[in-house]
Amino acid sequence: MGTKVTKSKAKTGSAGKYPLNETKQLELYQKMAECRALQQRAHDLFMQNLVKGTTHLGLGQEAIAAGFGAAMREDDYTFNTYRGHNHNYVRGVSMTAILGELMGRDIGQLRGKGGSMHITDTTKGAMGSYAIIGAHMPIAAGAAWSAQYRGTEQAAVCFFGDGTTNIGTFHEALNFAAVWKLPVVYVCENNQYMEYTAIGDVTAVPNPAADRAASYGLPSILVDGNDAEVMYETAMAALEKARSGGGPTLIEAVTYRHYGHSRADPGKYRPDEEVAEWKNNRDPVPNYRNKLLAAGMDESKLAAIDANTEEMVDKATEEAKSSGPPPDEIAFTDVWADGGAAWRN
Amino acid sequence: MAQLSYREAVAAAIAQEMRRDPNVLFLGEDVAVAGGVFKATVGLLEEFGPLRVRDTPISEQAILGAAMGAAMTGLKPIAEIMFSDFFAVCWDTVVNEIAKARYMSNGQHECPLVIRSANGGGARFGAQHSQSIENWAMAVPGIKVVAPSNAADVKGLLAASIQDPDPVLFFEQKSMYGTKCAVPEGDYVIPLGQANISREGSDVTVVALAAMVPKALKAAKILQEKHGVSCEVIDPRCLVPLDTKSILESVSKTGRLVTVEENPRLCGWGAEIASIVGEECFWNLDSPITRITTPHIPLASVDVLEDLMIPSVDRIVSVVSEMD
Numbered sequence: 162m163g164t165k166v167t168k169s170k171a172k173t174g175s176a177g178k179y180p181l182n183e184t185k186q187l188e189l190y191q192k193m194a195e196c197r198a199l200q201q202r203a204h205d206l207f208m209q210n211l212v213k214g215t216t217h218l219g220l221g222q223e224a225i226a227a228g229f230g231a232a233m234r235e236d237d238y239t240f241n242t243y244r245g246h247n248h249n250y251v252r253g254v255s256m257t258a259i260l261g262e263l264m265g266r267d268i269g270q271l272r273g274k275g276g277s278m279h280i281t282d283t284t285k286g287a288m289g290s291y292a293i294i295g296a297h298m299p300i301a302a303g304a305a306w307s308a309q310y311r312g313t314e315q316a317a318v319c320f321f322g323d324g325t326t327n328i329g330t331f332h333e334a335l336n337f338a339a340v341w342k343l344p345v346v347y348v349c350e351n352n353q354y355m356e357y358t359a360i361g362d363v364t365a366v367p368n369p370a371a372d373r374a375a376s377y378g379l380p381s382i383l384v385d386g387n388d389a390e391v392m393y394e395t396a397m398a399a400l401e402k403a404r405s406g407g408g409p410t411l412i413e414a415v416t417y418r419h420y421g422h423s424r425a426d427p428g429k430y431r432p433d434e435e436v437a438e439w440k441n442n443r444d445p446v447p448n449y450r451n452k453l454l455a456a457g458m459d460e461s462k463l464a465a466i467d468a469n470t471e472e473m474v475d476k477a478t479e480e481a482k483s484s485g486p487p488p489d490e491i492a493f494t495d496v497w498a499d500g501g502a503a504w505r506n
Numbered sequence: 507m508a509q510l511s512y513r514e515a516v517a518a519a520i521a522q523e524m525r526r527d528p529n530v531l532f533l534g535e536d537v538a539v540a541g542g543v544f545k546a547t548v549g550l551l552e553e554f555g556p557l558r559v560r561d562t563p564i565s566e567q568a569i570l571g572a573a574m575g576a577a578m579t580g581l582k583p584i585a586e587i588m589f590s591d592f593f594a595v596c597w598d599t600v601v602n603e604i605a606k607a608r609y610m611s612n613g614q615h616e617c618p619l620v621i622r623s624a625n626g627g628g629a630r631f632g633a634q635h636s637q638s639i640e641n642w643a644m645a646v647p648g649i650k651v652v653a654p655s656n657a658a659d660v661k662g663l664l665a666a667s668i669q670d671p672d673p674v675l676f677f678e679q680k681s682m683y684g685t686k687c688a689v690p691e692g693d694y695v696i697p698l699g700q701a702n703i704s705r706e707g708s709d710v711t712v713v714a715l716a717a718m719v720p721k722a723l724k725a726a727k728i729l730q731e732k733h734g735v736s737c738e739v740i741d742p743r744c745l746v747p748l749d750t751k752s753i754l755e756s757v758s759k760t761g762r763l764v765t766v767e768e769n770p771r772l773c774g775w776g777a778e779i780a781s782i783v784g785e786e787c788f789w790n791l792d793s794p795i796t797r798i799t800t801p802h803i804p805l806a807s808v809d810v811l812e813d814l815m816i817p818s819v820d821r822i823v824s825v826v827s828e829m830d
Contacts, residue, residue: 310581
């Protein structure tokens with residue numbers, strides 16, 4: 162049983178402070194469409210037994226990454242969890258590199274040394290995908306501290322799931338960031354299940370992040386995480402606050418994952434009608450497409466994005482598949498700054 | 507050269523590096539205004555100000571996470587974990603995050619940071635504030651491990667640790683904070699991974715670390731005077747990187763190896779050294795390798811019991827004098 166989310170509780174619609182022109186709207190749609198195609202392809206490759214290890218998909222959660230991706234500055238920092246393909250992709254990490262990493266190919270973003278749960282591209286500000294729940298929350302605070310000390314007006318954005326709100330680092334990081342007024346934005350993607358258990362069954366408050374904000378002197382922010390425009394506006398406000406010295410923001414974005422926790426999980430603990438409701442009526446990608454059309458967007462522009470996305474993901478898949486496994490020698494590199502693994506003379 | 511205490515050498519090294527590099531920052535519990543619970547960081551706040559020397563909440567995961575995030579983005583943070591026992595509450599940050607960041611990111615991430623911590627027994631603080639955990643640290647690929655035995659080495663090795671591009675766990679033996687020795691003035695750096703031959707000898711190689719070094723030296727004097735045994739005392743100073751060359755050369759000369767370890771027995775650092783010597787120097791041994799350690803037991807608080815557990819001068823003399 163999932164947390165009941167009502168539209169009246171979640172913020173919807175445009176606040177108007179950060180107007181979206183057509184270019185920005187198309188960017189939001191494009192980012193979501195590409196994330197969707199990438200994740201769907203990762204799923205399909207897994208089913209073909211081409212993905213090594215596990216993978217955690219963010220299908221259904223694209224609007225949050227897209228909203229932030231469209232709002233962030235190039236030199237901002239992203240920290241995310243193992244369910245992080247969307248967040249990395251919207252910062253500019255290549256589809257080929259992500260799919261290649263999932264398939265354990267040499268062309269993979271980390272040449273197979275990280276895997277699906279650890280996609281990182283520091284050249285894009287994608288500062289890593291972390292697979293220990295909550296571990297990255299203080300690390301994001303540290304990157305924000307660094308930006309504050311260096312006076313760069315960069316912000317760090319840290320994405321995490323609803324389950325993270327019950328682990329110690331969540332509380333340590335928020336208190337620390339609030340006391341030091343750090344330019345960090347914490348984004349709880351409440352997809353309503355911590356792994357296989359409904360978050361409401363194991364959490365003392367109905368809204369796992371928003372209801373805790375007061376403990377750190379922060380406003381409670383609960384938004385519709387399946388509305389890309391709401392996410393964009395929420396991101397813009399939080400980033401502006403961070404850059405202007407206003408300190409951290411904690412956002413709870415309500416969403417839903419279309420598949421199970423990982424590819425090992427069919428997600429059967431969720432009621433069929435709940436899954437159907439979110440997939441059929443509250444899917445952020447087609448909903449945004451329909452919204453844009455209803456507002457008068459020229460369909461050919463959206464169709465062009467759709468066609469291009471399909472082509473991109475096919476090309477990335479072929480590129481990744483054509484790469485072989487990494488060479489043996491890289492197993493023994495990059496433990497230390499000297500490039501090697503030696504611990505003795 | 508000035509006579510400095512072990513604790514003064516800590517502050518001297520940090521100050522030396524903070525003057526040299528504006529990207530060196532320092533954070534921890536009670537480190538700024540109070541100057542540290544062991545008074546090892548007195549004067550740093552006054553010299554470098556509150557932007558570079560910062561007090562934190564009691565949040566060890568936040569302290570180390572913040573240090574890591576800062577290190578990944580161009581700074582050189584020094585973090586203090588007040589007692590090394592508290593690594594148990596933030597070990598994830600050390601082991602899963604800091605140690606693995608470079609490797610898992612295929613070399614993209616840098617983590618040039620130092621975590622200082624008061625380690626070891628002798629202060630009668632009981633089992634949760636007295637452990638020697640250098641062997642925990644040694645077991646994790648990706649972190650360097652330093653444990654100085656005197657004030658001069660504190661200054662030189664801490665400076666080197668701050669300059670090092672890799673993450674370093676720097677263990678200060680808390681019963682030694684008041685001990686003094688001559689410490690070079692001005693900029694002073696000792697490269698990591700170089701053992702110190704604290705005393706030359708010909709009959710037996712005694713490898714000792716941190717607070718066990720002065721005990722080994724006292725024992726060596728007694729062994730020479732009362733038993734006619736000539737001990738070579740080697741202080742590795744760093745467990746990672748480990749100067750095995752100096753140890754193997756010494757054992758090749760003396761034919762005997764004794765390790766003196768404050769960590770509990772199982773998987774103590776001496777076991778690794780014994781294994782290396784056994785594999786690479788076996789035919790030069792004249793006697794079985796012997797390890798002197800704290801037993802595999804939590805430390806008691808009261809002095810008479812704690813002193814029974816941690817290796818003593820008498821135990822070293824007794825064990826070495828009875829070797830074949």
